[in-house]
Amino acid sequence: MSEVLSFDTVVVGAGQAGPFLAAKLVAQGQKVALIEARDLGGTCVNRGCTPTKTLRKSARVAYIARRASEFGVELGPVKINFAVAMERMQRRVDESRRGLEGWLGNLKGLSIFKAHGRLAGREGADFVVHAGEARLKAPHVVLNTGTRPWSAPITGLAGHPFLDNESLLALRERPDKLVILGGGYISLEMAQIFRRLGSDVVVIERAPRLTAREDADVSAAITEMLVAEGIEVLTGVAVQEVTSGDTPGGSCVVLSDGRKVQGSHLLVATGRVPNTDNLGLDSVGLKTTERGYLDTNDRLETQVPGIQGAWRHQSAQRVHPHQLPRSRNRCRKPGRRTPERRRSDQDLCDVYRPSIGTCRAVRSRRQTLGRPRQTDLSSRTRHERCQQSQRRERDRGCNQTSDR
Numbered sequence: 001m002s003e004v005l006s007f008d009t010v011v012v013g014a015g016q017a018g019p020f021l022a023a024k025l026v027a028q029g030q031k032v033a034l035i036e037a038r039d040l041g042g043t044c045v046n047r048g049c050t051p052t053k054t055l056r057k058s059a060r061v062a063y064i065a066r067r068a069s070e071f072g073v074e075l076g077p078v079k080i081n082f083a084v085a086m087e088r089m090q091r092r093v094d095e096s097r098r099g100l101e102g103w104l105g106n107l108k109g110l111s112i113f114k115a116h117g118r119l120a121g122r123e124g125a126d127f128v129v130h131a132g133e134a135r136l137k138a139p140h141v142v143l144n145t146g147t148r149p150w151s152a153p154i155t156g157l158a159g160h161p162f163l164d165n166e167s168l169l170a171l172r173e174r175p176d177k178l179v180i181l182g183g184g185y186i187s188l189e190m191a192q193i194f195r196r197l198g199s200d201v202v203v204i205e206r207a208p209r210l211t212a213r214e215d216a217d218v219s220a221a222i223t224e225m226l227v228a229e230g231i232e233v234l235t236g237v238a239v240q241e242v243t244s245g246d247t248p249g250g251s252c253v254v255l256s257d258g259r260k261v262q263g264s265h266l267l268v269a270t271g272r273v274p275n276t277d278n279l280g281l282d283s284v285g286l287k288t289t290e291r292g293y294l295d296t297n298d299r300l301e302t303q304v305p306g307i308q309g310a311w312r313h314q315s316a317q318r319v320h321p322h323q324l325p326r327s328r329n330r331c332r333k334p335g336r337r338t339p340e341r342r343r344s345d346q347d348l349c350d351v352y353r354p355s356i357g358t359c360r361a362v363r364s365r366r367q368t369l370g371r372p373r374q375t376d377l378s379s380r381t382r383h384e385r386c387q388q389s390q391r392r393e394r395d396r397g398c399n400q401t402s403d404r
């Protein structure tokens with residue numbers, strides 16, 4: 001067995017918080033280990049915010065170009081070079097990751113382990129953490145292991161080729177028809193992007209409305225926006241089975257009401273689960289919430305002194321906690337329309353995450369504080385509060401809701 005390397009802090013997972021925390025700790029003179037199983041930057045940089053916001057820019061350019069004549073600009077037919085758009089996206093991702101790698105690689109006192117990290121009990125006052133073959137120990141451990149896509153248990157899905165947010169972004173040929181299961185923020189953002197890049201898109205959501213956790217008026221505005229762009233939205237209908245489609249490699253989604261939806265590609269965006277199942281939490285007596293998240297207090301401490309999470313997961317907080325406080329975009333009310341600015345002019349991530357998300361975050365904070373819920377999305381005070389909250393959060397760090 002290899003020798004045990006001692007650190008002041010071991011950070012497992014180099015997503016949003018891990019790298020910055022590690023940098024801060026080494027700046028304070030600590031010896032820190034940062035363990036990352038895949039790519040530095042985690043989901044956001046490699047598989048989430050950065051690629052989608054880059055691709056969204058291509059989609060937006062296509063959308064505006066198609067409407068150019070409305071603005072007095074004659075362009076002729078708009079052709080999409082999907083592979084070029086995807087390669088541009090990948091270049092941005094690579095640049096971002098390389099920037100992070102370069103910065104972290106030069107930090108004195110920081111050791112980066114590219115391996116799966118796993119708690120392996122205690123040695124005196126220290127926690128033992130395995131990073132692949134290496135054995136590390138430290139009195140403090142921070143877990144920033146994030147989430148991964150989860151696919152709903154649907155008959156036929158397991159043996160069927162389907163895409164998640166990562167494999168969708170790895171495509172270099174545009175799907176002719178993209179069928180999307182799930183009506184949450186990842187699904188809808190992809191729906192709008194791929195529609196604007198020229199795919200036919202169908203979104204299937206089991207709940208009676210899209211973004212079912214948001215207020216009804218918000219769901220309605222989003223649905224209207226997507227339908228106006230030619231996206232087919234089917235809500236309130238369960239998926240009975242997934243089978244092979246008529247086209248080679250295609251899919252057929254059989255709905256509970258008997259309808260069949262054929263597509264060349266199937267994206268399953270039915271949720272995400274925390275990466276806590278293979279972390280050795282038992283070895284230190286750490287329990288998760290029912291849904292597998294770390295249970296932390298306001299100081300991000302777990303029940304085991306010395307082990308911290310990267311953020312607080314609250315059951316009342318329904319929007320992914322990390323995406324909201326980071327919003328940089330202005331608060332936009334989905335319903336605001338002018339002749340020049342149609343509802344469908346807006347990109348989903350403008351409408352959905354910043355305004356709704358922040359409002360919901362405000363609401364969940366109010367609930368936590370035991371204050372009554374405020375539901376009027378359009379109220380001036382709420383809008384102002386959104387803006388105020390975003391101004392505050394803007395100072396805290398990166399967000400990827402803007403075009404790239």
Ligand SMILES: Cc1cc2nc3c(=O)[nH]c(=O)nc-3n(C[C@H](O)[C@H](O)[C@H](O)COP(=O)(O)OP(=O)(O)OC[C@H]3O[C@@H](n4cnc5c(N)ncnc54)[C@H](O)[C@@H]3O)c2cc1C
Nearest residue numbers: 013015016036037042043044048049116117145146322323
């Ligand atoms: C398609 C998509 C688009 C998104 N768009 C936006 C957006 O525009 N704006 C926004 O704010 N948010 C967006 N998000 C959400 C954002 O990506 C997440 O909120 C954010 O990445 C969460 O950060 P994290 O640090 O918790 O987890 P992650 O970024 O997932 O990082 C966790 C890291 O831990 C590593 N890891 C896990 N287990 C281990 C282990 N045992 N050992 C070692 N390493 C481990 C993983 O490999 C990963 O690198 C988007 C998400 C997706 C999927």
